[in-house]
Amino acid sequence: MNDQEKNTQIAQETEIREEQVAPEATPEVATESAGATTATESPETTTTEGEAPQEKTKETTQETQEQQELSPDEKIQNLEATIESLKQELIRTKNELEKTTAQLQAAIAQYRNLQADFDRFRERTSKEKQELEFQVKKRVITALLPTVDNFERARSQIKPANDGEMAIHRSYQGVYKTFVEGLKQLGVSAMRAENQPFDPNYHEALLREPTNEYPEGTVIEQLTRGYMLDGVVLRHAQVKVAVPLETESAPAESQSPPEQPQEEKGEENN
Template structure:
């Protein structure tokens, strides 16, 4: 060590240590070294605990943000399920009107009003991420369709949806209500 980098010694400390045996100094130095090592280990453990706590805090924050986003996106789910019956009833009302009554001058405005209401309801569904599930002519998808009955059919591939008994809907990427369908099976 050069003279410039050598630690300055305190004359009072040197005078006090002058009468202490070398062996005792080494023991005390070893004790201090062990204590310093324990403190370094404790510091490293504390650093790791802080890192783990930070990581856990970030994970909790991310989960909370995802839960909040899901709550916003799917808050209307219960209401949407309830309002689907209104859509079903409008569709049934329109389907039940015979063609000759649709042309009757007395009922034209009524039919037009029901059709406009159905279109407006579909528009509102679209604004809130509610979409109708395609069914007829597609293979049965158990994640979106609920097979209510099987119909023997020579031309259709078994498992193909032949008829939609009740429309199914999705809200964003989640199933709101499965489509209830009739599915083709091989004729006996």
């Protein structure tokens, strides 16, 4: 084999080796390429997720730059406008507060009026109830008073002649006593009229007796007992009242001719 053939063979072997080595290196290159691609895509993804905060930061930066770019007069005008807006808001809030306060005061006044009306209604109802109870009790007791009068007349007029009559008399008086005690528990009390000055608020004068033994206007005798119910007159006492004796009439005046007028006397003299 000559030198030319040897060189050709060596060249062929070298090519075969290079072809064998090339496929083994391909995965590494692919891995590196993928890593590069991922590295390239990651900043884009990060940029997309952080896009909103970056935009806000940009807006704030722009506003700050705009404020920095404003002149002092413009800044003062902006502040004055802001203050005026706050004043208007304060006025609106104050008006709403006053309106709410007025509504609250009106509601409180209405509540107090309703409470006062209810108290008056309750008081009036209580008085009406008491008055109704009093009137009913008064009518019932007034209807029973003639029975009491009959017991008192029987006690003063009946004179028991024997033990049997006395026993009956005591039995009737026991009933009378029980009856009177029941009336006392209901608030009934008897008047004491004899030897008292006549008072039309409590007494009813049926008879008048001329006498000098008692002062004028004194109750001499009680004909029918009077009664009170809870301090109110239930029935006036019927009484006899003393009046003074009639005095003798004054003597008649002596008859004398009337005096003539002065003019007539003068004419007669002439």
